[in-house]
Amino acid sequence: MAKSEFAQAYTERMFPDIASPAGYIDPEFEDLFENFAFHEVITEDGCNVAAHSRFLAILATLVGVGATEEYSLMMPAALNFGVIPDEIVELIYQAVPYLGIGKVRPFFKITNKILDYRDEEIQNPHRSTITSENRLEKGVEKQVEIWGEGMRNFYQSGPEDTRHINKWLSNMFGDYYTRKGLSIKQRELITFCFLMAQGGCEAQLKAHVIGNLNVGNDKKFLIIGNMNAITYKEIFPKIMMNKMWLGNGFSGGNAYFKIAKSEEREFASGVYDKKTGLVKFRNVVWFANIDHGKRHQELQLMTMAENRKFNKKVIDSDVCYKKYDNYNAIEVSFTDAIPSDFNGVMGVPISFLDKYSPDQFEILGATESEGKGFSNGLWDEKSRVSQPVIERERVYKRIFIRHKNTESGEI
16 A cells, blocks of 8 residues: 555655655555554544644653654654744653653653754743742642632642642642643643553543643533533533533423333323423533534623612512622522622522623632532631521522622622
């Protein structure tokens, strides 16, 4: 089987000054390997990855498996495809805490030799952004940026005899993840490659799969789920960080699914239509990271005074706009009752997310009943009651929001 024109052109761009490295092994293997690696993989529908990210992933994987010879071949190819020296050196830096200096030191030497040979220069030789005094603080900030508020006090957690390891980990994030040269998305990508290539790191790999998803290294998705899943601990942090939102569809929250005759069984009244074979599910939403126009339609709101005068639901409510006993926020019982002139924190029903525009509102958290730390400091821990309470009466779970681009108002 001859080498394809695409593979030939791609190989020549990677190695313009030398014959294909695969050909050093065996000419027939060269055609076989490069047709797959440099044609089929690159052009496969739905699996396209930008060349820049692909070469970072390739280099990180080669470092992870300790493939010094292959790395020395692919590093010049990466440079020829636009990866800059600063990015490659930062990749080697970040490999050390995950792979160990003993495994990584040879790659420092190879990298420096190739850069010297090609007369390539580091564009920014001063890439550190932290000091010895703030490295822990900055590291914690990066952990929170990637995994959410649950990591805020992680460095202080765990058994006393191993707690220092968690502190070292936070310091490591301060030392490496704050450096210039690679974005947070690129750092999570190469970390995943280090761990996957090294093997035996399943627990860490699982954490960094979540980390990659949180920073945006993910595929587009559209998933059907129940509205109440919004506040699940696996979902709400992604919604709060604007990594996931509700899609458009399912009028009234109702969805209809057809079941096979072999699966027919007894349903509650009004749920199953024997004529159509459709089963009705309530409170159904799309969970997605695919943008859509409705998401950017801002709500038309009245002032608090106008709502009290004209909004019948507010007029009939005994609790709307009252301050919670145990949260530093006010209760807004209905999405259409959100006041346009209140700049403080408001607790709203989870159904608010169906009307939520990230251009208009900021999501600050949720009630502690949905997850420890979800309220981001709004909860009065002394109350010992995680559900929102107004005048000793409990309220259903709430999401805390605030108008965007406003100063915090008094409650």
